[in-house]
Amino acid sequence: MSIVENIQYIENQVVSKGVTLIAVSKTKPVEMLMEAYNAGFKRFGENYVQELVEKYESMPKDIEWHFIGHLQSNKVKYIAPFVSLIHSVDSLKLLQEINKQAAKNSRMIDCLLQIYIAEEDTKSGMTEEECLAILQPETLKSLPNIRIVGLMGMTTLTDDETQIKKEFRKLKDFSKKLRTQNSELRILSMGMSGDYEIAIEEGSTMIRVGSKIFGGRIYQK
Numbered sequence: 001m002s003i004v005e006n007i008q009y010i011e012n013q014v015v016s017k018g019v020t021l022i023a024v025s026k027t028k029p030v031e032m033l034m035e036a037y038n039a040g041f042k043r044f045g046e047n048y049v050q051e052l053v054e055k056y057e058s059m060p061k062d063i064e065w066h067f068i069g070h071l072q073s074n075k076v077k078y079i080a081p082f083v084s085l086i087h088s089v090d091s092l093k094l095l096q097e098i099n100k101q102a103a104k105n106s107r108m109i110d111c112l113l114q115i116y117i118a119e120e121d122t123k124s125g126m127t128e129e130e131c132l133a134i135l136q137p138e139t140l141k142s143l144p145n146i147r148i149v150g151l152m153g154m155t156t157l158t159d160d161e162t163q164i165k166k167e168f169r170k171l172k173d174f175s176k177k178l179r180t181q182n183s184e185l186r187i188l189s190m191g192m193s194g195d196y197e198i199a200i201e202e203g204s205t206m207i208r209v210g211s212k213i214f215g216g217r218i219y220q221k
Ligand SMILES: *Cc1c(COP(=O)(O)O)cnc(C)c1O
Pocket: 024, 026, 047, 068, 069, 154, 191, 192, 193, 194, 208, 209, 210, 211, 212
């Protein structure tokens, strides 16, 4: 199937459930993204700052760019002028830098807090306790140019569906609990090519799908 057919296939599965599809285009050439764009699809996810900036500069300006990878504080300034949503905030220090750069650009930047749910310790993210500390009103007040709009999580790399389900459910339960106190936390970004169907069953509202749209990854950094 073509890129456009893949996107249509997945959107047909998820849109009626209120789930937003982000096409993860990391390592893919601009021509492939443009195929999707020319068919009307405008939400892309990238995880390397330099690659994101290059694509932003060479592509139409009505694209919604999502940053989904590990973000170093010293690189925030490059994406702050245009990024739509940063999914991968894993520390208060990073949020403070995003806030600073958002202010410099006279913007509000939407962010998700990445919560550590996997069993392997290679996946980044923060603990529930760190997340709760950031969501304290005094802390939020010190970040006037940030809007925290939800949570993101990545599961352990495994074929064990029970394990994946358990990890998604843990994040869903935590998100539900937080939402009773803070209604702005409406997004739950979980699910990739291999597990988005399970993620949606477990309450995901935003899925990040790469290889199932663009084909296998050419290389992985
Ligand atoms: C690469 C990546 C994805 C997409 O992975 P696929 O398995 O290719 O769908 C989703 N989220 C993050 C954070 C990624 O780095």
